[in-house]
Amino acid sequence: MTAPDSTVSTVKVLFVCLGNICRSPSAEGVFRKYVVDAGLESRFEIDSAGTLDYHAGERADRRSERAAQRRGIDISKHRARQIEPHDFERYDYILAMDKSNLSNLERLCPAAHRHKLALMMSFAPALGDEVPDPYYGDGTAFENVLDMLEDACRNFLTHIVEKQLLASLKA
Numbered sequence: 001m002t003a004p005d006s007t008v009s010t011v012k013v014l015f016v017c018l019g020n021i022c023r024s025p026s027a028e029g030v031f032r033k034y035v036v037d038a039g040l041e042s043r044f045e046i047d048s049a050g051t052l053d054y055h056a057g058e059r060a061d062r063r064s065e066r067a068a069q070r071r072g073i074d075i076s077k078h079r080a081r082q083i084e085p086h087d088f089e090r091y092d093y094i095l096a097m098d099k100s101n102l103s104n105l106e107r108l109c110p111a112a113h114r115h116k117l118a119l120m121m122s123f124a125p126a127l128g129d130e131v132p133d134p135y136y137g138d139g140t141a142f143e144n145v146l147d148m149l150e151d152a153c154r155n156f157l158t159h160i161v162e163k164q165l166l167a168s169l170k171a
């Protein structure tokens with residue numbers, strides 16, 4: 001992955017899973033919370049999408065909504081959407097929840113933008129390499145997803161801030 005151009009005023013981040021109703025809206029909510037808490041909201045554009053269109057237009061899974069709410073994160077406004085071709089051009093970072101999502105993205109993504117793709121858990125590798133799909137799991141699966149996403153999103157934000165700072169010092 002390459003750091004975004006420091007002259008661009010916003011860093012655009014897209015989180016991707018299969019259905020866009022469990023993991024990626026949760027990642028979006030967690031990351032947005034950290035960005036807002038850091039006072040950096042105006043410097044980011046954050047969204048999420050699924051590789052499937054099956055749940056397009058739906059709210060997040062209620063189990064994800066409730067688990068996020070318990071951590072002070074409101075994802076009730078989320079509406080699922082499928083990834084679109086122009087997303088690959090628009091976003092600076094496109095983070096996949098698991099390897100299957102990543103290989104779907106690699107298949108769809110034009111070569112010129114493939115450096116933007118990465119696994120979410122590459123930012124917290126000690127916790128595993130994939131965010132497991134909680135859809136057929138129990139309540140603990142949804143808590144586990146949030147535990148993993150909190151670590152990965154915290155490290156990801158630190159990574160971006162450090163890259164941007166270094167780029168601005170060099171400019």
Ligand code: 4NP
Nearest residue numbers: 017018019020021022023135
């Ligand atoms: P997500 O979870 O990819 O984290 O949103 C899933 C949601 C729906 C399905 C699978 C995974 N599904 O098969 O409908």
